Amino acid sequence: MKKLLQVQEALTGGHRLCAGCSESIIAKQVVMASPRPVVAILATSCLEVATTIYPYTAWMIPLLHVAFENVDAVASGVEAAYLALKKQSTLPHNEDLEILALGGDGGTYDIGLQSLSGALERKARIRRICFCNEGYMNTGIQRSSATPFGAHTTTTPRGNASFGKIEWRKDLTGIVAAHHIPYIGQAAPVTLKPHDLRIKAAKGFEADGPAFLNVLAPCSRGWGFEPKDTIAIANLAVETCYWPLFEIVEGKWNLTYEPKIKKPIRDWLAAQKRFEHLLTDEPLIEYIQKRIDEEWEALLKKCDRK
């Protein structure tokens, strides 16, 4: 830990993310893990909007802002351009760089999916982080394909006619796995394993080819919890197996944290206002528990734990 103190932090204070936002915590821990200088390409997102309000920027590393849908295309272009310049020896320093592409669940699960898939298939040597806050929080909390079943958002409101979102969330980590890239991780900013996220990022930076990290990014405004509980909520996501921590290294699945006692999904739901209305609906909670259990069993099997 003491060694980390020497590393230049990627983001300064003075950015305008909500108090207690997880995104700057994730960004800082990820960049900290790189052994080489990092160039970041950032899709429009909460993180982008709040850290780069003109004439201020909170970034200490070179950063390129692009649209929601093309961060991976731009990042692979930056990589190709860098390699070409290096080959021509026209660069002032001939050092190796890390190209880090960042996007929210909108820019990754939804509008950015085709560009992501393309870059992964082309085996661009980029490091891709998804800040999964499970909705379009930047524009006022609308649903995304990462929004969980039953959650209240402004476009899936709870009420007499509906219990919130009726579709199950998309398995993006699984979709990325189908691209057979060298390193994939699912992570969260948790204190129950405080270095898990950073270690996964470090492994990603060493991958020979694309690396992808899907990171759960608790959002106090959108999910409805106190800003101080950001990390506690992330812990709970892992302890209830709602968001298991695992990695896929060269196709081999590996669980990086197994809760000693698996907490009931009700604990996860009860901690957030977006699920408030579900708490009286026992059959729905049973249904959610059943699907979470099935997903967990399937994951254990893939990780050779069963």
Add this chain to the structure above:
Amino acid sequence: MPEKQTLEIRWHGRGGQGIVTAAKMPAEVIIKQNGHALASQEYGPERSGAPIKCYTTISNTEIKMYSQPEHPDIVIVVDSTLLKTEPILEGTNENAIIIVNSSHEPENIARAISGGKRKVWTVDATAIALQELGKNFPNTTLLGALIRATELVSLENILEKVAEGLGKKNAALLEGNLQAVRRGYNEARFYQGSEDAVPSTPAPPQKAWYEIEEAGTLPAGTAKKYSTGDWRITHPVLNEQCVHCMLCWLFCPDNAIVVKNEKVIGFDPEHCKGCGICAEVCPPKIRAIAMEEGGEPCEK
């Protein structure tokens, strides 16, 4: 056709203080009385703690202007820390009424913002809210003060609206809120403004959008110069139990844990938003950080 009369109100608050709801309430009362009203919000991400603006427009004829009012007749400041950082008087003239949530005398506020020239009402809405609701939710009190300052609608009508709005959802808070409106109405204090006061120097105008550089580059880390310290409503305090494990440093979202010679020595008062994460992630056996009420500068 009656003579056209419009009244425009601008609300300054912070994300999470419920000012969007507050801006809607008088509009809803007016609409119910067959008048015309519009409530709107400045488009932008709703960062909790960040300064935001809302608007209420009230008219006796149909409102055809949907853009945000640029020359409000009334400005309501829900959070007095914004007096220092936000252009509160922007677009207003000498006749505008400024209503501020503050324990200070209105004359003092008028001096601070305009050298004593402007018409100011103050009401200690935070104290009233804490007494009546047990929470810092000053909007209903300010609504009372607004009614007092403008006689826009009657006190009874606004009380009815508050009761209707809260009745279903939150019966427990209803009586407290009604009392807060009444006290806001009764306890608001007024300062007339003085003609011969020395006018303050106006703030330099901001760059217009067309004066900004196209696709330029910025030097790194300029946000350091931007203070988010005034977002705090609680602040962290460090005690001697600290074992300098650096967990709080690893998880602080605002780079506000100050470390010197590998030791945590305090918090950055300019950037700490008072989120309380540091106090939560400090190991339970150590508990070296406590959050205390108030946005006082945290020790460094």
